[in-house]
Amino acid sequence: xxxRDASARPAEGVDLDHVAEDAAPEDPAPDDDAxxxxxxxxxxxxxxxxxxxxxxxxxxxxxxxxxxxxxLPGGGFIGAVLTAAAVTLIYVIFGLDYVRTAxxxxxxxxxxxxxxxxxxxxxxxLGLALAAxxxxxxxxxxYEFLTQAVVFVEHVPLYGELEFASALAFDLGVYFTxxxxxxxxxxxxxxx
Amino acid sequence: MQPTPEVVLAVVFLPFAAAAFVxxxxxxxxxxxxxxAAAVALVCFGLVSRLYLAGAHGTVSxxxxxxxxxxxxxxVDGLALLIAFLASGVGVLILTYSGGYMHGEPGQAKYYxxxxxxxxxxxxxxxxxxxxxLFVFWELTSLSSYLLIGHYTSESDSMYAxxxxxxxxxxxxLFMLVGFVLLSWASGQALGAxxxxxxxxxxxxxxxxxxxxNAGLFVPVLLLVAVGAxxxxxxxxxxxxxxxxxxxxxxxxxxxxxxxxxxxxxxxxGRFRPFFLPEGALPLGEWTLAIAVLGLVTMTVAAVLAVGSxxxxxxxxxxxxxxxxxxxxxxGFANEYGAEAGAFHILNHASFKAALxxxxxxxxxxxxxxxxxxxxxxxxxxxxxxxxxxLASLSMAGIPPFNGFYSKELLFEAAYDAAVHVxxxxxxxxVVAVLGSVFTFLYSIKFASLFFGEVxxxxxxxxRPPLVMLVPPALLGAxxxxxxxxxxxxxxxxxxxxxxxxxxxxxxHSFTVSLPTELTPYVLMSTIxxxxxxxxxxxxxxxxxxxxxxxxxxxxxxxxxDGAVDGVEALxxxxxxxxxxxxxxxxxxxALAGVAALGLAGYVASGVSLPAFTGVGLAPAMVLVLLxxxxxxxxxxxxxxxxxxxxxxxxxxxxxxxFYILADAPDLALTQLVVETLVLVIFLLxxxxxxAFYGEGRxxxxxxxxxxxxxxxxxxxxxxLVTTSATPADPIAEFLVENAGVPAEHGSVxxxxxxxxxxVNVILVDFRAFDTMGEISVVGMAxxxxxxxxxxxxxxxxx
Numbered sequence: 001x002x003x004r005d006a007s008a009r010p011a012e013g014v015d016l017d018h019v020a021e022d023a024a025p026e027d028p029a030p031d032d033d034a035x036x037x038x039x040x041x042x043x044x045x046x047x048x049x050x051x052x053x054x055x056x057x058x059x060x061x062x063x064x065x066x067x068x069x070x071x072l073p074g075g076g077f078i079g080a081v082l083t084a085a086a087v088t089l090i091y092v093i094f095g096l097d098y099v100r101t102a103x104x105x106x107x108x109x110x111x112x113x114x115x116x117x118x119x120x121x122x123x124x125x126l127g128l129a130l131a132a133x134x135x136x137x138x139x140x141x142x143y144e145f146l147t148q149a150v151v152f153v154e155h156v157p158l159y160g161e162l163e164f165a166s167a168l169a170f171d172l173g174v175y176f177t178x179x180x181x182x183x184x185x186x187x188x189x190x191x192x
Numbered sequence: 193m194q195p196t197p198e199v200v201l202a203v204v205f206l207p208f209a210a211a212a213f214v215x216x217x218x219x220x221x222x223x224x225x226x227x228x229a230a231a232v233a234l235v236c237f238g239l240v241s242r243l244y245l246a247g248a249h250g251t252v253s254x255x256x257x258x259x260x261x262x263x264x265x266x267x268v269d270g271l272a273l274l275i276a277f278l279a280s281g282v283g284v285l286i287l288t289y290s291g292g293y294m295h296g297e298p299g300q301a302k303y304y305x306x307x308x309x310x311x312x313x314x315x316x317x318x319x320x321x322x323x324x325x326l327f328v329f330w331e332l333t334s335l336s337s338y339l340l341i342g343h344y345t346s347e348s349d350s351m352y353a354x355x356x357x358x359x360x361x362x363x364x365x366l367f368m369l370v371g372f373v374l375l376s377w378a379s380g381q382a383l384g385a386x387x388x389x390x391x392x393x394x395x396x397x398x399x400x401x402x403x404x405x406n407a408g409l410f411v412p413v414l415l416l417v418a419v420g421a422x423x424x425x426x427x428x429x430x431x432x433x434x435x436x437x438x439x440x441x442x443x444x445x446x447x448x449x450x451x452x453x454x455x456x457x458x459x460x461x462g463r464f465r466p467f468f469l470p471e472g473a474l475p476l477g478e479w480t481l482a483i484a485v486l487g488l489v490t491m492t493v494a495a496v497l498a499v500g501s502x503x504x505x506x507x508x509x510x511x512x513x514x515x516x517x518x519x520x521x522x523x524g525f526a527n528e529y530g531a532e533a534g535a536f537h538i539l540n541h542a543s544f545k546a547a548l549x550x551x552x553x554x555x556x557x558x559x560x561x562x563x564x565x566x567x568x569x570x571x572x573x574x575x576x577x578x579x580x581x582x583l584a585s586l587s588m589a590g591i592p593p594f595n596g597f598y599s600k601e602l603l604f605e606a607a608y609d610a611a612v613h614v615x616x617x618x619x620x621x622x623v624v625a626v627l628g629s630v631f632t633f634l635y636s637i638k639f640a641s642l643f644f645g646e647v648x649x650x651x652x653x654x655x656r657p658p659l660v661m662l663v664p665p666a667l668l669g670a671x672x673x674x675x676x677x678x679x680x681x682x683x684x685x686x687x688x689x690x691x692x693x694x695x696x697x698x699x700x701h702s703f704t705v706s707l708p709t710e711l712t713p714y715v716l717m718s719t720i721x722x723x724x725x726x727x728x729x730x731x732x733x734x735x736x737x738x739x740x741x742x743x744x745x746x747x748x749x750x751x752x753x754d755g756a757v758d759g760v761e762a763l764x765x766x767x768x769x770x771x772x773x774x775x776x777x778x779x780x781x782x783a784l785a786g787v788a789a790l791g792l793a794g795y796v797a798s799g800v801s802l803p804a805f806t807g808v809g810l811a812p813a814m815v816l817v818l819l820x821x822x823x824x825x826x827x828x829x830x831x832x833x834x835x836x837x838x839x840x841x842x843x844x845x846x847x848x849x850x851f852y853i854l855a856d857a858p859d860l861a862l863t864q865l866v867v868e869t870l871v872l873v874i875f876l877l878x879x880x881x882x883x884a885f886y887g888e889g890r891x892x893x894x895x896x897x898x899x900x901x902x903x904x905x906x907x908x909x910x911x912x913l914v915t916t917s918a919t920p921a922d923p924i925a926e927f928l929v930e931n932a933g934v935p936a937e938h939g940s941v942x943x944x945x946x947x948x949x950x951x952v953n954v955i956l957v958d959f960r961a962f963d964t965m966g967e968i969s970v971v972g973m974a975x976x977x978x979x980x981x982x983x984x985x986x987x988x989x990x991x
Binding site for chain 1: 858859862863866867869870873874876877878934938940941942943945946947948949950952953954956957958961962964965968969971972974975978979982983
């Protein structure tokens, strides 16, 4: 599915519109930083256009699910899987290189320490650390490991009463762990 | 008086603590670590002496696993103190001797750490007052023995030997554990509360024994404990590991495989003797039939094998098994002479055999060979060693007035006494005892003769041993002399208490020995032994060759061991390619079938019954959704390609999500939806890597897969039915629902409630946050594992 083996395969998904658009740039030496959005892609323009709209909406939805999880359906895990699904969608439609070069700005391809995966690795490491820290913090106050508290703040302008749950920190830990882990898997398996 | 808890705990745990520091000490002191370790052993010896001098007798207990009735209890009595004296005292000598012997050898830090850990384990075995603690220390001695036998890790003989000792002794230990558990169960029947405490079991021996007999478990428990002792003390037919264990450095052989570890089995027999052999027991009860016969057979067979040995350490190894047989036989007889023989011979054997092993170490180290044929006339080069060897050999042969004579005489007395009371077949006891002693006499004299006579041509240059290697055997030789000169002092001071420990009823007993002044049947037996031995010694070489020629095929216990191990290895080598052939589907088949079969077997074994069918009771919409899901499931099976299969599978997944929505579970539905989407995408990513065998499966494979699928389905269905029909008395759901939300009245900070409207999420991040913590750790680990595997493959590593 990744862009690099597309040339070896017949481009089954390429339709006429795509070819017409594709024919335009004839620049023999493209800029290293600029990603060639069309070359070698076997996905349709419809898919690419839809993804451009859907991914931001999905990401916002994911964050909303994460934040509202305490009181409404949602939570860290659901938000994380949704985020991962959104990024995976970019992978599927635009290929692995796109995230590496256009999103993260690293032109190095095939580098074993490639930026995307190392970011994901950091992400799940940090997530685990955050979850563990949020569990350890109550011990400082003399409570048991992973005791959660809720704080209500009154008289906030516009909102009135606001509820802050310490569980959110733990949930964020869950979120980052799951996003990092899933994307590591997707990126590595996809690169295979 | 009661033992001081601190002292007892220090005796056992000081060596372990010291072992942990050995690597650092070794970095600072190098080869002189030996003396530091010897100092630790000396401290232990001092602590044991302090217990002894204070007349300590009783139990020290530290709580360990109270919920299972297991405590870290130590029981101090005569038997425990004697073994503890041996472990720490011989430990001092051995560690000092190692300073000379191990000069320039590899892996010294590991060696000293393991020796110290062994010493701690052995002290633990000796002092353990709880069956579980006893078992743990027991297996720790096996473990350290394994490491020490395999000290030369690059030699295949060492590896073979260490594996053999590990398999035999640990397997025996497991038998013993089963025996202990049964004992504890019986104590629960008899005393109302199950206990693992050794003194409690011994004090209530009568009641526990009756409970065991009523359950028909008396003989099985006796045999289970006997198997544990026999494997550890190298009794026939489990003696095979001991000669191989001589691959270990000689100090180890002297310490573990003559003076201490192999005494653990003897200790166990002595410890349980008052339990299994009550006062007034029959002269030929179950105990005598099992234990005395085991001991006498071992004594004779091992002595014959010792005559057939070609290597001095092999000779000493078989001789050790033979003498342990003597002790066990002594404990096996239901008369007090037997108890006396066993108790006294523990001390005697340790004194002369440890000395002989150290002598063998000097010979191997300085003469460069251990072959009996190549050795002779060593007296000229090793004069002091020769004196020690001669003394110890004469004691081993049972020649008066040396200490070995007294304990052997007591055994003859016990065997004769048993024969008189049993009559008939019982006369085999003294006959076998004499026969075994004749062979003991032969190999003992052979060992001593290595120091006399002509020097063979094969013997090269012999060096003088360093002082640190000479002093320990000389001290042990002096001990042999001291016991020989004044046996009754040692009997009164040490052995008498041991004797009291192995007699039923406890109380203080002691006994004395003296050189015979009149002709008794057992004096006659000793005379016959020495006479036959002396007459047949000129034919030693012929006997030696005859024994070697006769040892072929199934007559050797090793033939059985090697056959069994090779067979298991072949079976494993044949099974592995079938179960783990590198194809994911094979792994999945075995894993799923295994889990399902075990799960179903568990349900059948525990006799759960499935709830009766009470109608569907679902809304029509739900039924419709489930029907679509079933259609999707069927479609997966007949899908023509992977892509179609995956897409159809997601129909099933999305229908389940809809089912959750209809069942008022929005969180589950959301999770199901996003996971389903992500799985679909990942599936599509890896799809072209999968083998395409759609529609070309053979009938046999289809049938097999169908069977596995049915099995898994049945297991899952049964699990769902069983778990959902369970109605706990106090369901936790109510607690969760009551406490998840914001309480009606609350301050600005809530700690005792979730404070969230979404119960599911509050459970995940608050009530059951520990579970979630574990789950995200697993997710992280899975990612790391995949990362590692993929990267390894990219670099061309396949293993």
